[in-house]
Amino acid sequence: MWFGPNLQRSYKYMMFASKMPSLRIDQSDLKCKNGCDYFGNPQWQGYCSKCHREQMQRQRKAEKASSATLPKPEQKKQEKGLKLTSHSSFSKFEEKRLRQSETLKKANLLKFSVFKKSNTEDHDHSSEKRPPEFKIPALVNEGMKSEFRARFPQLPAQVDRDARVFVHSFIMDVIKCANVMTVDELSERVQRQYQRFMKHMDTSSHFANVDSDTKELLMDFVEKHAMTYLHELPSVVFSPSGTDDERLDRAMSERIQQLSWVGERHLECKLDRSNAECRTLLYKAISELLGMDSAPGPGGKLARVRRACRHVLRLCSAAPASADDLLPALIFTVLKANPPRLVSNINFVTRFCNAQRLMTGEGGYYFTNLCCAVSFIENLTAESLNMDKKEFDCYMAMPASIGGSSWAAALSLCGAAREAGEQRGAARRLLQHAADLQAAAQQLASNALSFEEQIAKKVQDVLAKTPLEIKPRRELPRLGKLQEISTAPLIDLGTSTDREEPQPQPVPTSQPQPAHTVPVEPKELNVTLDPPEDEPKLNILGFEVIDRQSPSKSPQNLDQTWDLKRTNSLELLTPSPLGFTPFDSRSIDELMTPDDFGNDQLPPGLSNINYDIDLSDFSGDNSIAEDAPKSEPKDPFSPDALKKTQTFDPFAPQTSRGYDAAIDSFDEFSFVDQKHKETDPFEVVHRGQDPFSPVEWNVDLGKDQFRSQSPAKQSTSILDDNDSPTTGCLLPSPLQPQSSGRPN
Amino acid sequence: MTSGPYNYSYIFKYIIIGDMGVGKSCLLHQFTDKKFMADCPHTIGVEFGTRIIEVAGQKIKLQIWDTAGQERFRAVTRSYYRGAAGALMVYDITRRSTYNHLSSWLTDTRNLTNPSTVIFLIGNKSDLDGQRDVTYEEAKQFADENGLMFVEASAKTGQNVEEAFLETAKKIYQSIQDGRLDLNAAESGVQHKPASPGRPLPAPPAARDNCAC
Incomplete structure (x- = not known):
């Protein structure tokens, strides 16, 4: 890699010592070659700046005189002569070659300038022919103005104007000279411009109040704006045409890569x-x-x-x-x-x-x-x-x-790697989350499945156990009574229960109401036949609903124990099917009882006293009985609920145990039912297991033993409770079905 | 204008040269911060030190450039010298090799600076007198032969450090007064701040106009 001598102000020449052969230099050696008393400078071929400038001007005149395309022979000669002292003949030759190539390059650039370059080369022509054509964009001025206000608010506007005028003339000057001067000359010129401005600041009255530090800042300010603009122009000041800068850039880049x-x-x-x-x-x-x-x-x-x-x-x-x-x-x-x-x-x-x-x-x-x-x-x-x-x-x-570039790559990678590491950590956490979620979801699904199976199994069990008993029951005697009652009084009873519907429909009795009243025997027969199908699924609800109703019927029970049993068992069935008339009719019958029934029309077999008590209870019970079918779907044990269990499960995974327990307890119920049903219809009611039911509280209050005792025993105790009218009131709480499972 | 503590009339550029490990940076640090570096935590930008001193009533800002002393960098560190008004040439009195290299350092300095540059020879580590490898007399003789100022100093104790820098500044100032140093030459290593009152500038404005070299 070699450097052309035209790079005299390149960084290499900042250390110009290598050119000095001798250890000591006499003062005279440093003087200008022209003999004027100033110091010379190797960069100016041993002249002082003034003489050098004159020399250059002479050269340039001669150069212009000769044809533009030719290299400048006179200059070559002169420079050769000047540099003889410090350069070998070979280096002279090299220098000459480069000089020529440079000049040729410049000439070529001039030729193509019209197409290639806009401002600078353009102006190169205009500098000789049409000077006013080139204009510095107003942007420079505006930028200077605003920045000056921002940076030097304390300085007078005059200074601002001076700075701008200087920058303007400076830029114009550089552009004008850019193509007729070598880089070094241009550099000298720029340096002189700087000095001129410094001198201007020292002498001008505008700057009288500006201290030296601010002047330096101003200098920088001016330099910045002038050079920023010039820097943008291609090949004027930055890697100018006629220099090797670009080639050296490439060479240096390759060299560094090699190293x-x-x-x-x-x-x-x-x-x-x-x-x-x-x-x-x-x-x-x-x-x-x-x-x-x-x-x-x-x-x-x-x-x-x-x-x-x-x-x-x-x-x-x-x-x-x-x-x-x-x-x-x-x-x-x-x-x-x-x-x-x-x-x-x-x-x-x-x-x-x-x-x-x-x-x-x-x-x-x-x-x-x-x-x-x-x-x-x-x-x-x-x-x-x-x-x-x-x-x-x-x-x-x-x-x-x-x-x-492994190192540089590694360096930049290390930053990226750190980021990547962080991101990876975040991603890992997210994955973990997702996995947890999935596991939980699967757990849920399996829970739901097992729950479903359990339920199905329980239901099967329950079905296997319960259905048998229902069929034998027939309420024929009682139905007969109910029919008699239903004919007239039913209407009134409906009103008494606060149900709007019963009133208008009382007369038709059998059909809309019949559902409630159920006067007709054949229907009942159907009903009784049907229940077995539904029974298994309905059992749970049936029990609870029955629980409510059973007390209501207690008065009847008093009349005929055997009937009571039947009714109870029937009632177990009633709540489940929505449209089953016989059961509903029965409930309506009961509805009738509360107000009208009690006093006006006492059906034959019933005792007055019993009715009074029961009627009040019935009113509540009836309403519940009507509601019961609606609430069925919510009950997991109802047939509808079973169908829905799959969708229902995922949201209640924890409750599965509760349900199990509920199921267990239910079994107990069922057992109880089976065992005691024949003995006492009220046994079904056993809510002893339900701590929250009002009945149980009463039971507890009355007799603590019941809790600890087996359900069978409780049943007996409950029966005792049922005997009293007050307990009957408490029994029918609608909340029981849901709450029954929880305590366990 | 010059009333403030940070106002000054001149800026002198010094360079400190010498072999690696002779304590150039420590001298600089001792002078600018009045501290020995081994004692204090490392501070940023030590190798470029500035300090304002006063000579003959003039405030002068010294800018001191530390240089790399390794032999292999000798060829490329010449640009340091450009425009230095003063050069502090340092050797280690406990290592003779550093003294032996002085002549080559001096050669560089003479070649790369202008004739008016003041060169000051400093024998550092004078606190380690027991390990002395170069006698004072020998160095003094060398200095006299080459027209250098000389002092033995210790960056550790601070002995003579101040003096070395101040003497150099006085000498430079003297040459300015004598007119031997052209303030307007970029390579003079001296910047004058004309805003100061009572400028003792010998350089005539005419000369500046004619020869802006």
Whole structure:
């Protein structure tokens, strides 16, 4: 990689020492070659700036005189002569070649400028022919205005105007010169512009009250706005045409890629890569370096470099930070970052940043370090890494992809990996949740299944046990009585029960009401036949409903014990089927009893006293009896409920046990029924097992033993209770069916 | 304008050069923070130190650039020198090798800085007198031969550190007064803040206009 001499202000030339052959230089050697008393400068071919400028102007005039397409032979000659002192003949030749190519390039660019470039090249023509054509967009002005107000509110408007005028003229000047000057000349011109503005600030009365710090800020402000605009223009100040910057960018990028195997071990910088904080710092530094390319203006780029270097500094915090540590770490960082257009950026800053600031200040310091790092990378050899030459060559021969960007990749990956880890954790938790949910759902399903089976089984059992007893029963005698009663009084009874329906329909008696009244025997017969089918499923409800009704019938029972038994058993059946007339009719019969029945029409076999008590009870019972069929579907033990159990189950998984218990208890009931039914119809009522039923409370209050005793015994005790009219009132509570299972 | 503590008339740029491990950073730290770094927690940005001092009634801001001393970086660290008004050349009195390298450091400094740059030789670690490897006389002779100012100092105790920096500043200021240092040259390493009253600037405005090199 070689550098053309036209890059005189490139970062390489910041260290111009290599050109100086002798140890000591006489004062005279530093003077201008023209013999004027000022100091000369190697960058100006040994002239002082004034003489150099004159020289250049002479050259340019001559150049213009000659044809534009030809390279400038006079200039070549002169420059050759000037540089004889410090360059070998070969380098002169090289220099000449490059010079020529550069000029040719420029000429070509000029030719195509009309098509290719808008502002700059355009203006190149206009600068000679139609000067007023080029205009700086108003955006620049506006941007300056607003930012000036924001940053320097205390400064007079005059200063603002001066700054804007300067920026305007500055930009115009640069654009005008961009295509007739080499980069170095342009750079000089820009630097002179900066100095001009500094001088203006020192001398102008507008700036009399501005202190030096603010002036520096103003300088930066001006530089920023001018350069930000110029930076956007292609090939004017940033990697300008006629320079090798772009090629060098590529070369540098390839070089860094090739050197990707270089690690902190080779550079002897102590980085604790395992440390997360360290990695973070390195990553920050790298991103700052990468951001340098996008920052407009030299100031912004410098700021990026400064921030990057600060991160790097903290990287090598193991030892007290010194330049001994900073530079290797910075080299390492640059190697890992491989910033885009690195050379162009560095050259841009070197050429067009305010030289004063580049030389002093923190930004300048770090930028110098960066230049050192880049130049180290460029000239990196086996010795500079303290390694064997063969090994070095071996590494360098290795395809870049091998040693490759693995580190940078790993670096960026580590951040991504951490994020991924967090996300994975979250995902795992979610999965766990889902699994739990699924398990619970399955549990629910199985519970539901087993529950269903259990229920089915219980029901089967119950069915197997219960149905037999019902068939034999016939209430014929009682029905007969009921019929007689139903004919007239039923209507009134309906009213008495607060039921609206019974009133209008009393006369038809048998059919709508008949359901209630059930006067006709044949129907009843049907009913009695039917129940067996329904019985099994209805048993549960039947029991409870019966419980209510049974007390109501107690008066009748008093009359005829045998009948009572029958009625009870029948009533067990009644609640289940919705449309069964006989049972309903019966209940209606009972309904009739409460008010009218009691006094006016006493059916023959009934005792007055009994009726009085029963009637009151019946009124309540009747209403319940009517309601009962409606409530059936809710009851899990009813036939309807059985069908629905599947849908019903999932929501009540916990209750399954309760139901089991309920079923068990129910069995007991059933047993009780079976056993005692013949003995006493009231046994069915046994709610001794239901702690919440009012009956049981009474029982408990009356006799504590019942609880502990077996249901069979309870039944007897309950029977005792039933004897008393008050208990009969308590029995019919509608809540029983649901609550019955819970206590167990 | 100059009444505030942070106002100053000049900015001088120093560089500190010398082999690795001679204590460049410690000297800098001792001077800017008056601390020895081994004693205090690491602070960010130590290698770029600034401090405002006063010379002949003028407030001067010193900007001190620490440099990497490794041999392999020698070729690339030359840009540090650009525009340095003062160069502090440091060696370790307990390590003779650091003293032997002084001549090459001096060569670089002479070549890379302008003639008016003040070079100050510092023998560091004078607190470790028992392990001395380079005698004071020998170093003094070297300094005299090359026209350098010389002092033995200790970054640990702070002995002579202040003096080294201040003497350098005085010398630079002197050369400004004498007109040997062109303030307007970017490479002079000196920035003048003209806002200060009573500017003792010898540089005539005409010269500035004619030769903005």
